[in-house]
Every structure is written in structure tokens, then in C-alpha cells.
Amino acid sequence: MLSRHRSFHWLDAVLLALLFGAAGFVAYRITVHLNYTWNWSVLPQFLFRYDRETDRWVANYLIQGLLTTVRLTLWGSVLALILGLCMALARTSRSLYWRLVARTYIELMRNLPPLVIVFLFYFFLADQLMPLLHLDTLATRVSPFWKQWLPLVLAPPEQLSAFCSALLTLAVFESAYVAEILRAGIESIGRPQRDAATALGLTHSQSLRHIILPQAVRRVLPPLAGQGISLIKDSAIVSVISIQELTYQGTQLMASTYLTIEVWLTIAALYFLLTFPCSLAVDRLDRRLNRKR
Amino acid sequence: MELNKQSINRDEVIIVAEHLVKTFPGPVLALDDFSIRVKRGEVLVVIGPSGSGKSTLLRCLNGLEAIDSGTIVIDAIPLDHHESNRLAIRREVGMVFQSFNLFPHLSVLENINLAQCLVRKKSKPEATRTTRELLAKVGLGEKIDSYPDELSGGQQQRVAIARALALRPKVMLFDEATSALDPEMIGEVLEVMRTLAEEGMTMVVVTHEMGFAREVSDRVVLMEAGRLVEEGATEQFFLQPVQERTREFLRQIL
Ligand SMILES: Nc1ncnc2c1ncn2[C@@H]1O[C@H](COP(=O)(O)OP(=O)(O)OP(=O)(O)O)[C@@H](O)[C@H]1O
Ligand SMILES: [Mg+2]
Numbered sequence: 001m002l003s004r005h006r007s008f009h010w011l012d013a014v015l016l017a018l019l020f021g022a023a024g025f026v027a028y029r030i031t032v033h034l035n036y037t038w039n040w041s042v043l044p045q046f047l048f049r050y051d052r053e054t055d056r057w058v059a060n061y062l063i064q065g066l067l068t069t070v071r072l073t074l075w076g077s078v079l080a081l082i083l084g085l086c087m088a089l090a091r092t093s094r095s096l097y098w099r100l101v102a103r104t105y106i107e108l109m110r111n112l113p114p115l116v117i118v119f120l121f122y123f124f125l126a127d128q129l130m131p132l133l134h135l136d137t138l139a140t141r142v143s144p145f146w147k148q149w150l151p152l153v154l155a156p157p158e159q160l161s162a163f164c165s166a167l168l169t170l171a172v173f174e175s176a177y178v179a180e181i182l183r184a185g186i187e188s189i190g191r192p193q194r195d196a197a198t199a200l201g202l203t204h205s206q207s208l209r210h211i212i213l214p215q216a217v218r219r220v221l222p223p224l225a226g227q228g229i230s231l232i233k234d235s236a237i238v239s240v241i242s243i244q245e246l247t248y249q250g251t252q253l254m255a256s257t258y259l260t261i262e263v264w265l266t267i268a269a270l271y272f273l274l275t276f277p278c279s280l281a282v283d284r285l286d287r288r289l290n291r292k293r
Numbered sequence: 294m295e296l297n298k299q300s301i302n303r304d305e306v307i308i309v310a311e312h313l314v315k316t317f318p319g320p321v322l323a324l325d326d327f328s329i330r331v332k333r334g335e336v337l338v339v340i341g342p343s344g345s346g347k348s349t350l351l352r353c354l355n356g357l358e359a360i361d362s363g364t365i366v367i368d369a370i371p372l373d374h375h376e377s378n379r380l381a382i383r384r385e386v387g388m389v390f391q392s393f394n395l396f397p398h399l400s401v402l403e404n405i406n407l408a409q410c411l412v413r414k415k416s417k418p419e420a421t422r423t424t425r426e427l428l429a430k431v432g433l434g435e436k437i438d439s440y441p442d443e444l445s446g447g448q449q450q451r452v453a454i455a456r457a458l459a460l461r462p463k464v465m466l467f468d469e470a471t472s473a474l475d476p477e478m479i480g481e482v483l484e485v486m487r488t489l490a491e492e493g494m495t496m497v498v499v500t501h502e503m504g505f506a507r508e509v510s511d512r513v514v515l516m517e518a519g520r521l522v523e524e525g526a527t528e529q530f531f532l533q534p535v536q537e538r539t540r541e542f543l544r545q546i547l
Contacts, residue, residue, distance in 0.1 A: 195357055196394035200408035201383035201460060203376075210407060215398050 036261065043262055046253055065249030066270050071154065072167060072235045072245055077228045079171035084178025089208070091183045102179065109176030114237055121169040122241045130161045159244070166238040174231050181223050185216030222286040229278045233271065246270060307333045307464060307495055308354065313363035315349055315519070323349040324360070325519035331464075334493045338506040338527075341516035342542070347499040350516070351466045354497070355386045368463055384412060387457030391469040393449040395441040395456070401428070402437045405456045413460060420459075427455040431485050447478030454485055465489065467498040503547055507531055515539050 030036075049060040059067065090102035109117065140157060142150060150156070155163035189212050197207035217224075239248035250267040254260050308331035315324040323346045331337050339347050352358040354365060356372050356379045365372040370381050396404050402424055409420035428434050431451040441449055450470060457465060467486065471479040483505050490496055490509045500506055506513060506527070513530040515522040515538070523530070523539045534540050 192390065192392055192394045193396065195352075196390065196396070198357055199355055199383060199386075199388040199390075200456070201380055201412040202408065203380065206411050210411065211396055215396075218398065 038262065039259055040262055042257065042259065043266055047266075061249045061253055062246070062266065062270065065244060065246035066274070068155070068163075068243065068245040069232065069235055069247075069271075070274070072163075072170060072238065072243070073228070073232045075154070075167050076170040076174060076231055076235065079167065080174040080178050080227075080231065081224075083171055083175035084182055087175060087179035088182035088186060091179060092186050094204075106176045106179055109173045110180070112173075114173055114234065115240065117173045118169050118237055118240060121172060122165055122238075125165040125168060126162065130165055133164075162241070162243060166241060166243045170231065170235060170238065174227070174234065177227055177230075178224065181220050181227060182216065185220035186212055188219055189215050218289070221289065222282055225278075225282040225285060229275050229282065232275050232278070236271075305333045306330050307368050308497070309364070309366045310350075310354065311364050313350070313353060313365070314361045315346075315353055315358060316361055323519050324353065324363075327363075327516075327519060327521055329514065329521070329524075331495060331497060333463075333495055335512060336490045336494075336496045336498065336510045338510040338513045339497065339499045339516060340501070340503075340506070340513065340542070340546075341522075345516040346519040347516055348468050349519075351388065351468050351497060351499060354466060355383055355388055357388075380412075384460055385462055386464045386466060387460060387462035388466045389450070389453055389457055389468065389470045391472050393441075393446070393453045393473070395449055395453055397441050399440075400437075401433070401439050401441070401444075401452050404441070404452060405459050408456070409459050423459060424455070427458055428452075430458075430488075431455045432481070445478060446474045447481045450474065450478075450482045451485055454482075454489075458489075464495045464497070467496065467500070469499050469501065471500065471502060501546065503531075515542060517542075 046060050046062050048057050048063060050056075051058045087102045087105060090098040091106065093099055093102075138160075142157070147157075150160070154160060193211055193215070194207060197211045202210070235245060236247040239245060239251065242248060246267060250263055254263045257263065308329070310330070311328045313324045313327045314322075316322050325346075327346070327350065329337075329350075339350065341347050349358060353360050354367070354372075367382050368385050370378055370385070372378060372382050396407070399407065402421065405424040405427060406417065406420040409415045409423060410417060413420075415423070425434065425437065428437055431454055433448060433451055433455070436444060436448060436452070441452070444452065450473075454470075470486065471482050474482065479502070483502065486496070486498070486505075487509055498506070498510065510527045512524065513527055514524045515530075515536075517538065522542075523534060523536045525534070530539075531543065534543065
């Protein structure tokens with residue numbers, strides 16, 4: 001491996017100077033030439049607002065959107081993990097049939113633009129599948145306990161059907177990437193480990209569960225976690241089907257306030273607040289695992 | 294002990310392998326109409342030049358490789374297309390690999406407990422008792438909570454032997470168990486194998502350790518290109534080999 005040297009070269013200085021120059025130029029253009037009146041003062045109220053009725057501060061559009069993004073990501077990750085695991089197992093199965101099924105699924109999902117998948121799935125799911133589940137009527141008949149928790153855990157009853165469609169859509173295309181990561185992990189566990197398990201009399205599924213998968217997952221934990229972070233960003237895509245997550249709330253707010261730059265800078269900051277700690281955590285995990293092995 | 298009872302009846306054949314043919318894509322004829330019988334309690338050493346099919350023979354005996362044709366019967370269980378028979382044979386046959394193949398994510402205890410619990414359906418305390426006993430036997434009682442990468446090669450191989458013994462197999466297969474070891478660690482592994490042989494375990498041993506072979510084995514087989522060149526009782530094999538090829542091979546390695 002290359003050693004990382006930390007000494008400061010004169011070329012570095014030139015590069016830094018260029019960088020600062022460019023930044024200064026952009027700042028100059030914005031302040032002097034961009035005909036834009038900044039108005040940051042109205043933005044905080046879109047994060048939190050004071051509710052007179054309950055006498056409390058409550059989340060407003062942007063924070064609500066952020067929470068929806070978090071919910072989408074969490075549930076989407078869980079679903080994608082389950083679906084992805086099934087696909088990875090099928091992809092590495094001994095049966096040609098299952099390998100073909102998984103391969104078709106994965107290649108389709110990875111070679112279509114996500115936006116197209118979102119539209120295709122959304123209109124199919126929302127039109128054909130969701131009514132079959134009777135989610136709407138289910139949502140109106142839930143017990144008081146769930147009435148209180150449902151909006152926190154999933155979505156308010158009136159948005160439940162749309163939310164679930166979006167969730168499935170995200171899980172479906174994300175699971176293709178998860179499947180490929182897991183497959184690489186499974187295939188990285190060599191023949192000797194399988195042989196040892198087989199020679200001990202373990203069945204195929206026992207050796208998968210106790211020998212192959214634990215080692216495979218440990219090996220691909222960092223890229224898997226990275227994929228989870230991707231999902232935070234990718235979830236923005238369901239704004240096109242009016243799921244009220246962070247990006248959708250941004251477009252709405254922009255349309256009503258015309259504070260384009262302020263709104264999107266705020267949105268960017270919120271996404272970053274979400275993803276950056278996760279990235280740091282993955283980095284640490286990565287280093288921990290590397291040190292152990 | 295169970296093993297001593299078996300060794301009483303030494304004439305009973307436990308492994309019958311007849312007309313084995315195995316080809317690999319290439320095509321390589323790894324086993325070419327190979328037949329062998331092993332008696333209960335017998336120690337059979339298999340030698341031969343590299344690529345002669347020794348590993349393939351062992352791997353076919355416990356079904357790690359499927360044979361193209363021929364029959365294998367071990368302890369009256371036929372190794373056929375029935376998965377249940379394959380599993381049954383693997384319960385009766387332990388295997389030790391050249392590269393140890395311990396499970397790196399499991400501790401020594403878990404490595405040895407695993408098959409006992411999953412295959413023999415033992416409870417965990419019961420399995421652990423057997424594991425302690427076996428570790429004491431291979432001289433590694435204090436390493437029970439270590440992980441494979443914390444052990445030396447010789448220690449790993451002894452754990453691997455204990456792991457294979459945990460199912461109380463009737464036959465043990467050793468595929469060059471000491472070839473991957475530093476010279477100073479070979480002795481400790483051979484010692485464990487010698488003890489096993491003395492206890493009456495049926496063993497098929499692929500090895501380059503001729504001293505060990507002469508001292509411990511009952512019978513020796515020389516393979517070349519998937520065929521049997523010569524087979525004979527150990528003393529006779531080394532002192533009065535019949536085939537010219539055997540004499541040449543022995544000259545090279547002794
Ligand atoms: N999985 C495989 N795929 C293709 N060819 C194989 C495979 N395993 C073994 N062979 C071939 O079969 C022949 C016999 O191999 P085998 O490993 O049984 O020899 P060996 O006697 O154990 O040799 P060594 O002393 O080097 O271990 C060789 O020509 C080898 O290249
Ligand atoms: Mg070999």
C-alpha cells in the first residue's frame with residue numbers, strides 16, 4: 001500500500017490558492033451580480049412552529065419531511081435487506097431456475113433509471129395492488145393505540161397507502177444493489193469453508209446459515225451500510241409521486257415562498273445532518289473490522 | 294470405549310469402493326477404475342505423486358465430490374443419490390484437511406460444538422462436555438475460548454482433528470494433514486494421529502511422512518494417474534515392493 005505522507009508541497013499551496021480564488025469569485029458574483037434578495041428570517045418557522053392550542057413547539061413542514069425521509073429509509077432498508085437476501089441466495093443457488101429469476105430481477109432493476117422504476121411501480125402498485133390490501137379501510141379502523149403510533153412509525157392513515165407504495169418501490173430497486181453486495185460476500189467465502197461444513201454433515205441450508213452467511217455479512221457490512229446511506233439520498237426520488245418527504249416539502253415550500261436558494265440550502269443541510277454522522281459511523285465500523293481481521 | 298469394541302472384529306470390511314471413475318472438466322481423469330477396501334480398525338496410507346488423485350479419492354469417499362461411476366459403501370451405507378445416505382455417511386466419516394479449514398468466525402468451542410448440536414442434535418452442555426474431553430485429548434484444553442487466528446498451525450490442525458472426532462466417526466480421512474505445517478509443528482499433529490490409530494480408529498491417511506507411514510500404518514497404497522499401482526502390507530510394501538514404479542517412487546521420496 002502507498003504510505004500517506006502529510007508533508008505540504010508547494011503544489012498543494014498553489015492548488016489551495018486556486019481553490020480560494022474560485023470560492024471568492026463565486027461569493028463575489030452572488031453578492032454583487034446575482035439579483036437576489038436574501039431572506040433567511042422566515043425559514044426557521046418552517047422547521048418548527050409554535051402551536052398555540054397545545055402550547056408547544058411542534059415540527060413543521062421541513063422537519064416533518066425529514067422525519068418521513070427517516071421513516072422511508074429505515075423501513076426501506078429493512079425491506080431491501082430481506083428482499084436482497086432472498087435474491088442473493090437465489091442468485092448463488094444451485095438451481096439454474098432460481099439463478100435465472102434472480103439474475104433477471106437484479107439486471108432489470110440495475111439497468112433501468114430509478115425514476116422510471118418509481119413511476120412504473122407506483123402506478124402499478126397504487127392502481128392494482130394496494131386496493132387489494134384494503135390499506136385505506138384498515139387505516140380508518142385501527143385501534144386508538146395504533147391511531148396514536150401509526151403516524152410516528154409509518155404514516156398518517158390518509159397517506160398510508162401512498163407511503164407503502166413508495167416504500168415498496170424503494171425497497172424493490174434498492175434490494176437489487178443489496179443482493180449484489182451480499183452475493184459478492186457469499187462468493188468470497190471459499191470452497192474450503194463449504195467443504196469443511198459439508199464434511200461435518202451439515203446440510204446445505206445449515207452451512208449457509210451457520211458458516212457462509214455470518215462470514216459473508218461480516219465482510220460486506222461496510223458496503224451494506226453505505227448502501228443504507230445511499231437510500232437516505234435515493235429516497236428523495238419518491239417526491240415525484242407526492243410522498244411528503246424532505247425533497248417534496250422543499251418543492252412545495254419553494255413554490256409558496258419563492259425563497260429558492262434559502263430553501264434548498266436548508267434542505268441540503270438537513271440531508272447532510274442525516275447522512276454525515278452515518279458515514280462517520282460506517283468509517284469507524286470499517287476500521288474496526290479491518291483491525292480485527 | 295466404543296472404538297475398542299470395533300477393533301475386536303478386525304476382519305470386517307468397513308469401506309468398500311469399487312470401480313471408481315471421476316473426471317474433471319479438462320478433461321482430467323482423476324480416478325480411473327479405482328477400487329479399494331478398508332477393514333475396521335485398519336490404518337491405510339495412500340501415497341503417490343502430485344496430481345495422482347489422492348485428494349480426489351478421499352473427497353469421493355465422503356461425497357464431497359460426486360463420482361461419475363462406481364460404488365461406495367461405508368459401514369453398510371451406500372453413497373448414492375439419496376441425500377439422507379450422504380448425510381449419514383458424513384456422520385460416520387470425519388475428514389481433516391491440509392489447510393485446517395476451521396471456521397474463523399467461531400471460537401474453538403463453537404467450532405467443535407457446531408456439528409454436534411446441528412447434526413447429532415445434542416444439547417449445548419452435552420456437546421460442550423464432549424468438546425472439553427476432545428480438546429484435552431489433543432492437548433489444547435486451555436484454548437477452548439480462543440479463535441482460530443490466535444492459534445499456531447499445529448494447534449489449528451489439532452482443533453480440526455478434535456472437530457472431526459466430535460461426531461464420533463467410525464472412519465477418519467486425513468488429506469496431507471501436516472503438509473501445511475512448519476517442521477517443528479508436524480510432530481504434535483502426528484502424535485495425535487498415532488494415538489488415534491492405537492485406539493483402533495479406522496483411518497485413510499494421505500501423507501508424505503514416510504516415517505509415520507511405516508510406523509503406524511497397516512497397509513500402503515501407491516496411486517498414479519488415478520490408478521492403483523501397488524498395494525501391500527506396510528513392511529512388505531517398503532521392503533519388497535513388487536512393481537518397478539513403486540521402487541522408483543520410494544527411491545525418490547525416501
Ligand atoms: N476441482 C477440480 N477441478 C478440476 N480438476 C481437478 C479438481 N480437483 C482435482 N483436479 C485434478 O484432478 C487430478 C487429481 O487431483 P488431486 O488433487 O486428487 O491430486 P493429489 O494426488 O491430491 O495431488 P497433491 O499431492 O498435489 O495433493 C489433478 O490432475 C487435478 O488437477
Ligand atoms: Mg491432494
